[in-house]
Amino acid sequence: MKKTWWNSGQPWIWLNAGALSLALIAVAGLLILIAVRGLSHFWPAQVLEVQYHHNQQNLTLIGEIVDEEHIFASQSGELISRYLFKIGNRELDGYDFKWLDQDDIIDQAAIPELMVLERMEWGNFYGNMVNIKENNTVIAESDWSILQERLERVEQLRQQIRKIEKHDIGSINYQLERLRLKERKLALAGKSDAQIEEQRKILQTEFQQFQLQLKDLRQAIQRDSLSARVMDGQIVNIPLVTIVKAYQPNAMNIGEKLVLYFQNMWAFMSGEPREANTEGGIFPAIFGTVLMVMLMSLFVTPFGIVAALYLREYARQGLLVRLIRIAVNNLAGVPSIVYGVFGLGFFVYFLGGNLDALFFPEALPAPTFGTPGILWSSLVLALLTLPVVIVATEEGLARIPRSLREGSLALGATKAETLWRIVLPMASPALMTGMILAVARAAGEVAPLMLVGVVKLAPSLPLDGNFPFLHLDRKFMHLGFHIYDVGFQSPNVEAARPLVYATALLLVLVIVLLNLTAITWRNRLREKYKALES
C-alpha cells in the first residue's frame, strides 16, 4: 500500500499543493499583518501604572504595553514574558520605550485619571494632571472639562494662525517672488518697470499687517498651561499650545474609544506630518501620490491607446510589429530604477535644463524645471506603465469580434469612423482596465521617484491657490517614499513604526482595491465577449 502510494505520484501532488498554499498564506498573512498593525495604531490603548523593582528599588512606570516577547530568565532559566512599554515623555528621559521583565513587575493598575497628551513635539506625554493655569495662575484643579474647553480655544487660535501663515502670508511671499522674477526678467532685457516697486511696497505693508496679527494671536495662544505629575513624581508644566489632543483612555468606554479611534484615523489621513514625519498625518503624501498618478494617466493613456491601435489595427503583422511587441515586453521588464536614471539624465538635466535656459532665464541659477519635480516624475512613470496600458488595450481590441468591424465597413464607414464609433466604445472598458492597472503600478513605484522628484518633506503642495495653481516644477511627497523614509531614514524608527504600518496599510488598500477592480472588470468583459462570439 505504502509503495503504491509513493509510486502513484500522489506525494508530488501534495508537495505542489503545499507550494501553492504557502503562496496563498504568504499573501493573506502579509495583508493581515499590515492591517492589524496599521489599524491598531489609532486605538487609544490602556495606560498602566506599574510598580516594579529594579536594583532592589521600587519604581513606578506609566505607559502602554506595545510588545511582548518570551525569553529565558537569566537566573532561573525559565521561559518568561517581557513587555515593551511605551512611556513617552521623551524630553524627560531621553527614550520612549522600556522593556520590563514579568518577574520584576510587582503591581499594575489602569487608573482612570491617567492622562495621555499627544503633543506637537517630543511625542506622547503620560502622567496625572495636577492643575490648569491661565497666565501662570492656577484657575482650576484637574478638571477635565475645563481642559477640553481651553484646548478647543487653542485649536481655534491655531487654525487662525495656520490660515494666516499658510494662506495669506504664503500668497504674499509667492507674489513677491514672482515680482522679483519679473523684475529680473526685465533687467535681463535691459528694461525696468516702476510699478514693480509700488506693488512690492503694497505687498510688504500687507505682510507687516499680517505679522502684527500673528503676533497677537501667538501671544493669545500661549496663555494657558497645565501642570502634570509624571511617573517619578516630578511635576512638569506643559503649555496648552504644545498639545494636540488630551484624553484619559482608562476612563473612556468603548463607544468613546471608537469615536476617538476614527478621529485619530481622520487626523492621520488629513493632517500634516510633524516631528520629521514620524508623527501627525500624511495628507501631503496622499495628495502628492494622487496628483502624480493623475498626471501620469494623462500622459500614458493617449500614448498607450494609440500604440495599441497601431499594433492591432494598422500595422501589417510582420517583423516590425513583432519587434515592437518584443520591445514593449522588454519595456515592462526593464528595472524601474533604470527609468529613474534615464528620467534624471534626460528629462531633468537635459530637457529641464534646456527649458530653463529658454523660458526661465530670470530664475537662473536656481533651476525651475531643471530639477526633479512632479512633472518629470509623472512622465517617468508614464513611460514605465506604458506597456501595461498597451497590453491591456490590445487584448481588449483583439476580443472585439471581426463581424462588427466588417459590418461597419460594409455600411460604408471609413476605418477611422469604424474605430471611433464601433471599436473604441466597445473596447473602452478594456482601456479602463489598462488604466487602472497602470495607476496601481504607478502608485506603488518608488525607486525611480527617488531620483526624479520625491522629497521627504515638501514645503508646499504642487496644487494651491496661487496662480497658475498647478505647479508642475514642484517636488512632492509620496506614500511609498514616506514608508521608506520614515521606516529607514528617521532618527527614531521605533516610535515611528506604527505610523509606517498605517501608511503601508493605506497604500496596500488603495492598490489592492484598484487591482481587484481591474481584475473583476476584465473577467466580466471576457465573459461578455465570449457571449458575443458564440
Added chain:
Amino acid sequence: MFAAINIERHRLRKDRWLRYFVGIGGISVIIAITLIFFYLLYVVLPLFSSAEVELQHQYPLQGEQSAYLGLEEQGTMAVRVNTNGTVIFFNVPDGRIVDQQPLNLPASIKTVATMPPNVIALGLANGQALVMRYRFEISYPNDQRTIAPIIEYPLGVPLIDIDPNQQSLKQLAIQFDEDNVGIAAVTDDNRLLFSAFTREQSLFDDEIVLEQQASQMLTLDANINHLLLKADLTSIYTTQANGLLSYYAINDDKIVHRQQIATGQSQITTARFLLGGISLLIGDNQGTIQQWFPVRDQQGNFQLQQIRQFTLASSITTLTSEHRRKGFAAANDQGDIGIFYSTSHRRLYQQKLSDKAIRALAFSPRGKHLLAIDDHNTLYVLKVNNEYPEISWAALWEKIWYEDYQQPAYIWQSSAADNDFEPKLSLVPLSFGTLKGAFYAMLFAIPIGLLGAIFAAQFMAPPMRQIVKPTIETMEALPTVILGFLAGLWLAPYVEGHLPGVFTLLLVLPIGFLLFGWLWQYFPLRNRFDGWQALILVPVILMLGWLSLELSRPMEQLFFAGDMRQWLEQVLGLDYDQRNALVVGVAMGFAVTPTIFSIAEDAIFSVPQHLIRGSLALGATRWQTLVKVILPTASPGIFSAIMMGFGRAVGETMIVLMATGNTAVMDWSIFEGMRTLSANIAVEMPESEVNSTHYRVLFLAALVLFLFTFLFNTVAEIIRQRLREKFSSL
C-alpha cells in the same frame, strides 16, 4: 452634390489623418525604448574616451633655466623659479612678466624640493634651506578677475639650517602641516639627515618660530639621486641611479634602514609622489615609469611593492602629479609628453611636443592646463580635457591593487571625506551582490512558483481558481516598497530572534506535506476533496509554522547554547547581519513568485488537451502524464518563466535597499548582506555631481542592468512566442 463630395473628402482626410497619427504613435513607442538605450549609452561613452590636449601657446622664456614651475587655478598665470634664485610670475598666454622677486640667497641653489600643491624648498650649497609658498590671490574689482601673486614663508623668513656641518645639500625633501615640520636631506658627503621641528606662531607678531625636536643622521654608502619624505614623517624613500630603491623608517628619533630593492630599471632618472604621498613614481632612462607603494606583509611590516608600470618611449626626464586626482604627466628626452592615470592603469595621451628634452612640467590645480619647458627654454601651454581618467575596463571589472591594500581586490567605494581619496569603482562587487540577491530570491521563488503553477494548472479544482487567480495577481501588484519595509523592519528582526525555528520550518514543511498526504489516503471522503489539496494544507502549514516558531526558543536553548547567532559566529565562524540574504531571498522571492507562477501556469495550462487525454488513455497516471508529457512540452515556457523571474529579481530596488545592509561585500553567505547595482544607484545617484565620473559610472550601472534584463526578457519572450506557435500548430 458638391457638399456631399466635400463631406466625402473630409471623411477620407480624417481617415488618412488618423492613420498617420496612429502610425506615429506606434513608432514612437519603439523610439522611446531606443531613446532610453541610446541616452544611457550617450552618457556612458565619454568614460572611455582618451584625453584631448591642445597646444595653446608656445614661446621662448627669457633668462636662466627654470628649477620649478607652477600654475594658477584657471591657467592664466604661472610661476617659475630660476636656478639663480629669482621667483618670476608671468602671464601664461604671452609670457609677460607680472612680478619678479630675487630671493637674495647666500649660496647657490643645489636642489629643489616641492610639497604639492604650492610649497617650494630650495636646498643651498651652504647646508641651509629656504622654504617658501606662493599663492594667487583672486579678487573681482569692477567684475574683472584680477590675480595678485603672493610669496609667503610658511616656516618663517630666516633660512633653516639643515646640515650642522654646512655641507652642500644634494637632495632635499620637506613635509609639514599646522604643527609639525619634517625635513630630510642628503649632503654632498652622503649623509642622510632628518630634522623634525614644531611650528609655532609667535604671540607678539605673526612671526613663525621653528623649534627643533630631533635631528638624526645616517651615513650612506651609495650615491642617492632622489629623496622622498612621506607626509606623516614616518618613512624616507631614496633611489640610486643604478636602479636601487631604499626605504627607511623613522622610528623614535632614529632612521632605520628597512628595505633595499632592485626596481629592475636600468637607470633611475626621476622619482616623485603621486597625490596623497603614498605611491612613488619612478622613471628610468628606458622610458618606463613604475608605481610603487608600501604594502603590509604577513608580519605586519611595510614592504615596498611594485604595483604597475607605464611606458613613454625613451628616458624619462620629469614627472608631475595632478593636484586632485591620482593622475600624472611624464616627459622624456625626446620631447614626448604623456598623461597617465594610476588606478585605471591608463595612458590617456601621448604626443611629441618638442625636438628637445622636456625639463619641467606643471599641472594647474584642476588638471585643465599643463605647462612644459624644454631644453631650449621654450614654454608650451597645453589645454587638457581629461575628465574621466579613472575608468578603464580593468578598473571596472578586474581586480585592482589600491593604495593601502594588501592585495588586488574588487572594491566599490565611490567617495570619501578627504581629498587624497582614490575612488574605487569596481562594478564587480555590485554585480556580485545583484546576482547573489537574485539567486537567493530564486531559491525561494522557483519551488513555490513552479510547483504552485503545476498544481494550479493540472490538479486544482476549477472553482478554486476563483481564489487563486486574484490572490496571485494581488501578490504581483503589491508595491515592493511594502515588501521591503516589512522585510527590513519586521522579518529581519523576527528571523534573527527565531533562527532555529526558521530553519526547522524549511525542513518540516515538505515532510509535513508528505506525511499529511499519506494520512489523507485513509480519510473516507478523500475523493470529494480532490483538487482542493492546497486549501486543505492551509491549517497544516499554520500549525507546523506555529509549532516550529514556538519551539524556536527551547531549541535554541538546547542545541545552540541559548543564542544561535552567537553559535554561528563562534562555532561555524559565520558573520551574521540582521538584514541578510535570507531575508532578501524571502522578500524578493515573494515579489518574483507571481511572475514565475503566472507565466509557468499559462504554459502548462495551454498544453493541448489531446496530448494529455492520449497519455491518460494509454494508462499513464496523472503524475506520469505530467512528468512525461506535459512538462517536456511546456518546458520552454517554464524556462522563460524562470528567466523573466530572474530578470525581475535582478532589477528589484526597494526590497534590497531596505532589507540588506547595503555593504558591498563579496560573500555568498546567506547570513550576510549585499549591495546591488540598483540599490547602489538609488543610494548614490541623488548625491553624485552631474557629469562627473561617478555620475557616469552610475549610468553605466543602469546600462548594465538595462542590457542584462533586455537580454533575458528578449530570450524569454522569443521562446514563449515559439512555444505558442508550436501549441497552435499541434
